[in-house]
Every structure is written in structure tokens, then in C-alpha cells.
Amino acid sequence: MGEIADAFWIAFNLLLSFDKELYSIIGLSLKVSLSAVAISCALGFTIGAGLSVYRFPGHRLIIIILNALMGLPPVVVGLIVYLILSRSGPLGVLGLLYTPTAMIIAQVMLITPLVAALSIQMLEELHLEYDEFFRSLRLTNFAKMKTLLWDGRRGLVTVGLAGFGRAISEVGAVMIVGGNINHLTRIMTTAIALETSKGTLALALALGIILIGFSLAVNAAVMLLRSNSKGQRYA
Amino acid sequence: MLDKTSEHSLQLPDPVRFRDVSLTINRQELIANINCTLEHTGVSVVMGPNGAGKSLFLRLLAGLLKPTSGTITGSYINAKPGTTSSLSMVFQDPVLLRRTAHANIAYVLHQQKCPEEQLAEKVGNALKTARLERQRETPARRLSGGEQQRLALARALVVRPAILLLDEATASLDPASTHIVEGMAADAAATGTKIIFVTHDVRQAKRVGDDILFIHEGRLLTHKSIHDFFRDPGSKEAQAYLDGRVPE
Ligand SMILES: Nc1ncnc2c1ncn2[C@@H]1O[C@H](COP(=O)(O)OP(=O)(O)OP(=O)(O)O)[C@@H](O)[C@H]1O
Numbered sequence A: 001m002g003e004i005a006d007a008f009w010i011a012f013n014l015l016l017s018f019d020k021e022l023y024s025i026i027g028l029s030l031k032v033s034l035s036a037v038a039i040s041c042a043l044g045f046t047i048g049a050g051l052s053v054y055r056f057p058g059h060r061l062i063i064i065i066l067n068a069l070m071g072l073p074p075v076v077v078g079l080i081v082y083l084i085l086s087r088s089g090p091l092g093v094l095g096l097l098y099t100p101t102a103m104i105i106a107q108v109m110l111i112t113p114l115v116a117a118l119s120i121q122m123l124e125e126l127h128l129e130y131d132e133f134f135r136s137l138r139l140t141n142f143a144k145m146k147t148l149l150w151d152g153r154r155g156l157v158t159v160g161l162a163g164f165g166r167a168i169s170e171v172g173a174v175m176i177v178g179g180n181i182n183h184l185t186r187i188m189t190t191a192i193a194l195e196t197s198k199g200t201l202a203l204a205l206a207l208g209i210i211l212i213g214f215s216l217a218v219n220a221a222v223m224l225l226r227s228n229s230k231g232q233r234y235a
Numbered sequence B: 001m002l003d004k005t006s007e008h009s010l011q012l013p014d015p016v017r018f019r020d021v022s023l024t025i026n027r028q029e030l031i032a033n034i035n036c037t038l039e040h041t042g043v044s045v046v047m048g049p050n051g052a053g054k055s056l057f058l059r060l061l062a063g064l065l066k067p068t069s070g071t072i073t074g075s076y077i078n079a080k081p082g083t084t085s086s087l088s089m090v091f092q093d094p095v096l097l098r099r100t101a102h103a104n105i106a107y108v109l110h111q112q113k114c115p116e117e118q119l120a121e122k123v124g125n126a127l128k129t130a131r132l133e134r135q136r137e138t139p140a141r142r143l144s145g146g147e148q149q150r151l152a153l154a155r156a157l158v159v160r161p162a163i164l165l166l167d168e169a170t171a172s173l174d175p176a177s178t179h180i181v182e183g184m185a186a187d188a189a190a191t192g193t194k195i196i197f198v199t200h201d202v203r204q205a206k207r208v209g210d211d212i213l214f215i216h217e218g219r220l221l222t223h224k225s226i227h228d229f230f231r232d233p234g235s236k237e238a239q240a241y242l243d244g245r246v247p248e
């Protein structure tokens, strides 16, 4: 019990002391995960809308694969990205290993299937509702996709948040491809892992509390934006 | 009344023609060998008992279903949206976008590349004729059933279609809304839009219709002028339908 109280105290002090190192870790965490979420949403929403509208052989199979990829263990994703980016790997020449970019790539691979699979579920239902209207208007598939994405935006925001939640809390993949290098690729989760292994549990827990706090703050900010954007009225 | 605008009459669309049209789903023949020609103006009423195939008939006409055999022709069939030979349909359960009433109408105009400066005026007029000005910013799906029907109709008409399909558009409306809807349909008909009007209301059929198609168990039993039909329904099924009896 004392440890938890200590942790809160340390977390509080760390935040207020404007510890440079802490803030650079928080900043990098947010930068990596927000970039990954942005890219994953661009990819995942497009895949989701496309698979809702287009029908082709293998359609079902792709959805099954995406659903399976949703549960991919982060360390495996990390390993794959590591192999691709390592010096002898196919993209080794880019020299991306142990950079924030590598971490973004790993997180994108991790959460794009999640974002895509959840988007399909949502947009397919919406498409079913709109289908005959769309066809009576002789819309192109592209126009259908645009409409689905727009009218489904409220649900898609939630999907994006789910992706963010998975990205910011993930440790296995970024540890492998980022290397947890101080001042360079250290983020909240890898710092927590490090402090835990060093036995400085109170500091680890303090970082955990801050991580949860930031996660909550991002969620709250998006929710607030959403309810202010008249979104409520389009239920 | 005659030729209020000549927009459609410049280029008369081919009449809708069904030739030996059948539709079979799951081995059930839901539409059986329908042959008919619909004039390219006026209001054709479609009547028939529940489950007769009226909605399927409209879906075939709209190209939403492909006949199992037979052909359907008409110049609207391959028409691009926004051309004067386009088709609009109001479904039995109106399909409205998850947007405001205003945005629902703007949407179809947008899809047919209506110039931005005309858009506001057209949407405004459409809302006015549907008596939905007060509801302009209301999400379409929060409107009452009758308001939704009026909105769906206003949205269908705003593109000035060559053909308008109405599937029981007044089934759940109060007399005032019914009057508005019939008025909107009559105005469209007067300016050259062909209307196919599915209804169960005999008096309404007499009010709005020029000719009538009576469908029973997927078959087109009768196609004659309204006047002739109500003098002689032409089949015992139609007579039973009009009398409110179950045919023996
Ligand atoms: N997709 C489908 N699969 C199987 N049966 C269908 C399908 N669509 C319609 N049916 C059947 O075809 C018949 C005709 O349906 P339709 O909706 O055209 O009836 P309707 O004349 O419009 O009736 P109502 O007056 O109740 O609206 C019904 O028995 C219905 O169950």
C-alpha cells in the first residue's frame, strides 16, 4: 500500500518538477502513437470502406485474415519489422532500425488490422442500410465509400481511439525495433519495463500512472471535440 | 397545367416495357411472366394484396433486382444521375441518411453535381414543398414517420427525375400529409415526371391514377385505365381485393 502512495507522490513530483527527461519520454510516446494511429486510420478506414462496398472473390477471406491479425502478439510484429529493417533485411539500407520511425512502422502494423476490422463491422452495417438508396442513385463505389466514411464518422472516432489505446500501451514491438535507447527511442512503456527490471518499482509505477493519465486525457479530448461538433445530433 | 416546363418533353424517354419478366428467388416464383408497357407520362397506380409482389415489381423496374428471365427496357435504365431520364425511388421504409433533413436533400443534388450557388435555393424550395422548413436542421431519423416520408419524397423529386417510384408513400400518413404528398406527386406529374404509385387506398388510386396495374401472387392480372378498372376489375381476385374479401 505504501508503495502505491509513494508512486503517486513521485508521479506528482515528477510532473511538477518539469523533469526534462520525463517530458521528452512522454512527448515521444505521444508522437509515435499518434503518428501510428493517424497512418493506421487512413489505411484502416479506407480498407474498411472498400471492403464494405466492393464484393469480389476472396472478400470473406480477407476479413477473416484481418480479424486474425487483430490478435497478433506485439512481439511477433516487432520481430517481423526488426527482420525487415535490420541491416541484412530487405529495407536495411534505409537504416531505420532503432529510430522512432521504426517504432511507428511497428505500431502501424500492429493496429491497422484492428482499425480495419472494426471499421468493416461498422461500415458494412451502414452500407446494408444505405445500399438500395445508393444503387437507386447509381452511385460509384468511390462515392459510396465517401458517404459511408462521413456518415460513420462518429463510430470511426471510437475505432481510432481503440487503436490509440492499443498503440500507446504497447511495449513488446517498440522495445524490439526501437531498442529503448535513452533520449532517442525511450517511451513510456519501455521506460516502465526498464525501471521495473532495475527494481525501482515506485518510479515504474509513477510512470504508469502518468501513462494512464495521458491516455485518459487523449480520450477525453477526442470525446469532447466530438460532442462539441454537433455530432450528437446525427444519431 | 399542360407543359409547365418543357425540360422533359424535349426528349421523350422510351416507355418502360416489361417483356415476359419473371423473378425466382429460392425456387419461388415471386414475379411470374409480367408483360406491360407504361406510358412515359401520367401516374400508373399499382395495387394488389400484401405479398403480391408490388415492391418487387418496383425494384425490378428500378434495376435493383435483375429478372430471372425476360427483359425490362426504358431509356432511364442506363441513365446517369442528373440527366433528365433519371429515376428516383421512395422505398416503403424510407432510407434516409444519418444527416439532417437539409443535408439529405443537399446530398442528392451534390451527387448530380448541382452547382453550389443553386443548391441552397433548391434545397430550400424542396423543404418548403414538403412543409419541412422547421425541421431543416433536425436529423432525418429523428423526424416522425410522416415527416420522413415527406422528406424522402422531397429528396427524390429535387433531382427532377424522369420516373418516380413511390412505394406506399402515404401508408402511415395523416390526411394532411397525404394531401401534401399527393400534391407533390401531382405537380411532378404535371411537369412531365412519370409516376408509379403503389397504394392500397382505393380512393387515392382514383384521385391520382391514370391507369392501374393489379398484381396478384406475382402475376399482372389487369392493366387498364382507372376508370375502366373500377367499373370492371377484370378478375375475381381484383374484385375480392376491392371488396376486402379473401378470394376463395
Ligand atoms: N429477397 C427475397 N427473398 C425471398 N422472398 C422475397 C424476397 N423479397 C420479397 N420476397 C417475397 O415476395 C413476395 C412479394 O413481396 P413484395 O415485397 O413485393 O410484396 P408487396 O406486394 O410489396 O406487399 P406489401 O403490400 O405488403 O408491401 C412476398 O411473399 C415476399 O415474402
Ligand SMILES: [Mg+2]
Pocket (backbone or CB within 6 Å): B054, B055, B056, B092, B167
Ligand atoms: Mg411492398
